[in-house]
Amino acid sequence: MAYEETVDDRPTETEATDKEYVFGTWSYQSEVSPTEIVEADGVRFTEADGSERIDFSGQLMCSNLGHSADDVADAMAEQAQTGAYFAPGFTTEPRAELGELLADVTPGDLSKTFFSTSGTEAVEAAIKIARFYTGKQKILSRYRSYHGATAGSISVTGDPRRLKAEPGIPGTIKAPDPYAYGSNMDPMESLDYIDEMLELEGDTVAAVLVEPIVGSNGILVPPEEYLPRLKEIAHDHGALLICDEVMSGFGRTGEWFGSDVFGVTPDIMTMAKGLTGAYAPLGATIVTSEIADHFEDEMLCHGHTYSGHPVACAAGLAAVKTYQEQNLVEHAADVGEYLGERLDDLADDHPSVGDTxxxxxxxGVELTKSSEGRVPFGRREDKISKGSTVVDEVAERAYENGTYVANMINTLVIAPPLTITEDDVDEAVSHIDDALSVSDAAMED
Known part of the structure; x- marks a missing residue:
């Protein structure tokens, strides 16, 4: 959600023009009110009226490098001058080197990459590769998931936004999630459910597709043993494991990838967002050497005009090198631990914080109407309904205080640039601290 705060409460010329001529995403257009940003630096951005905000969600959980990654911008400009575009049948140094570097930073023997332009396209490629490789059609995903907006990726998405796009592609089935706070099923019990689903589906499932840590649907962290066991279950039934790392990749978790948190190498991994630090649209689908070898003599019947776009790959190459050279993954782990402590402080001080x-x-900071148990302010249907919720109002209050924080259903999603400092965290948390008075006042007890 974007918020508007101009001195006289009137839109700027740019905001008015955008409102008239550009669709807002995932929105009833009558409720769209874009805010013009004129400058950004580090972990902060500035609006047209001069108001400065801390970017506590990395925009859409993608600006991992913040807004001052000069090496990335310079690499893009240099490649644009050298050669802005060549057909995918040609190659460039950035594309080849980025492919090699991704094989190096991803876990296990993930080794060969297909480049696209977004996370949703990376998932589309993963679905097709899994089907081509296994000769089977079905994809099992989970209800509290988001995998993209195109026909295939929205079909495997569990998020309620898929409902308006149905019927989707055939062969998609949904399973429960490891959601200890909001489900009547224990996280590990959900694995037994998936095991039984695969058994009952027979030998028809090509892949199990999951976010190692669920992003847009609440920052759901499974037990340590969940993902390793899920891979075993998938393989026991002849299915691949696809890990969607579009949001959890590139240092966000304090490891290179969410899969690394659990010591798991998936058969296929999808990436985007942090791959370029959001400096250019770039998606990637990387597979193990065994899957790559399959396509030596079998056609990979998939492609894009902009696959391996030279400028985007130059951005990706520079971004990954920046993570390495500035030790940003380690920094994210250190500051992330401090962030977790500060959010726990908020839980201690505010009865409307049900879970961090x-x-x-x-x-994620999930809110509750009741101090006695989980009674959410926001529900799944709110994602496709008009109007605002108490959670929206909390986020808006934080924004007015000077911190942008995204909210999804009932959870504040906190995913700042990896360059953030403890002082920045303190300032942003103080803004949220005040904002939570809104939800405290709205509680039922």
Whole structure:
């Protein structure tokens, strides 16, 4: 959600023009009110009226490098001058080197990458590769998931926004999630459910597709043993494991990838967002050497005009090198631990904070109407309904105080740039501290 705060409460010329001529995403257009940003630096951005905000969610959980990654911007400009675009049948140094570097930083023997332009396209590629490789069609995903907006990726998404796009592609089935706070099923019991689903589906499931740590649907962190066991279950039934790392990748969790938190190498991994620090649209789907070898003599029947776009790959190459050279993954782990402590302080001080969870700089604060148990202010249907919720009002109050924090259903999603400092965290938390008075006042007890 974007918020508007101009001195005289009238839109700027840019805001008015955008409102008239550009669709807002995932919105009833009557409720769209875009805010013009004119400058950004580090972990902060500035609006047209001069108001400065801390970017405590990395925009859409993607600006991992913040807004001052000069090496990335310079690499893009240099490649644009050298050659802005070549067809995918050609190659460039940035594309080849980025492919090699991704094989190095991803876990296990993930080794060969297909480049696209977004996370949703990376998931589309993963679905097709899994089907081509296994010869099976079904994809099992989970109800509290988000995998993208295109036909295939929205079909495997569990998020309620898929409902308006149905019927989707055939062959998608949904399973429960490891959600200790908001489900009537224990996280590990949900694995037994998935095991039984795969058994009952017979040998028809190509892959199990999950976010190692669920992002848009609440920052859901499974037990340590969950993902390793899930991979075993998938393989026992002849299915691949696809890990969607679009949001949890590139240092966000204090590890290179969410899969690394649990010591798991998936068969296929999808990436985007932090891959370039959001400096350019770039998605990637990387597979193990065994899957890559399959396509030596079998056609990979998939492609994009902009696959391996030189400028985007130059951005990705520079971004990954920046993570390495500035030790940002380690920094995210250190500051992320401090962030977790500060969010726990909020839980101690505010009865409307029902749960805090997350790892590294990937955190969620879930709200509750009741101090006696989970009674959410926001519900799943709110994602496709008009109007605002108490959670929206909390986020808006924080924004007015000077901190942008995204909220999804009933959870404040905190995913700042990896360059954030403890002082920045303190300032942002103080803004949220005040904002939580809104939800405290709205409680039922």
């Amino acid at each position: 969870r997350g790892v590294g700089l990937f955190r």
